[in-house]
Amino acid sequence: MLHFNYRLFLVITVVLAIITFIAFTVAFDNDVTAQKSFFISLSVGFIAVMRFPVHFLLAGLTATPFYFSLGLIINCLFYSILLERLVYYLFAAKHEEE
Numbered sequence: 001m002l003h004f005n006y007r008l009f010l011v012i013t014v015v016l017a018i019i020t021f022i023a024f025t026v027a028f029d030n031d032v033t034a035q036k037s038f039f040i041s042l043s044v045g046f047i048a049v050m051r052f053p054v055h056f057l058l059a060g061l062t063a064t065p066f067y068f069s070l071g072l073i074i075n076c077l078f079y080s081i082l083l084e085r086l087v088y089y090l091f092a093a094k095h096e097e098e
Helices: 006-033 038-050 052-057 065-097
Strands: none
Touching: 006 038, 006 065, 038 052, 038 065, 052 065
8 A cells, every 4th residue: 555644544544433432322322212312313324334344244253242242342443444545545545636
């Protein structure tokens, strides 16, 4: 990968991990209390997105809490790489126009 920005990757990973933790906690609380609000619906939707690659492809392996959490970490890393590359290409395209 050309010009991979490790600092941006780390920042995106930490931000996604914090948001995922908060959303997972809110979604878990929603399972217990069954409250309805925009924030809770958004959190449940975000968890559905963050579970995509690993939990969809390896559903049987993520049955235990340890592997479920490990899957979320892998997904955060996967999305961080995608977002870092997206930012790189957007800025590279912007600088090519100038």
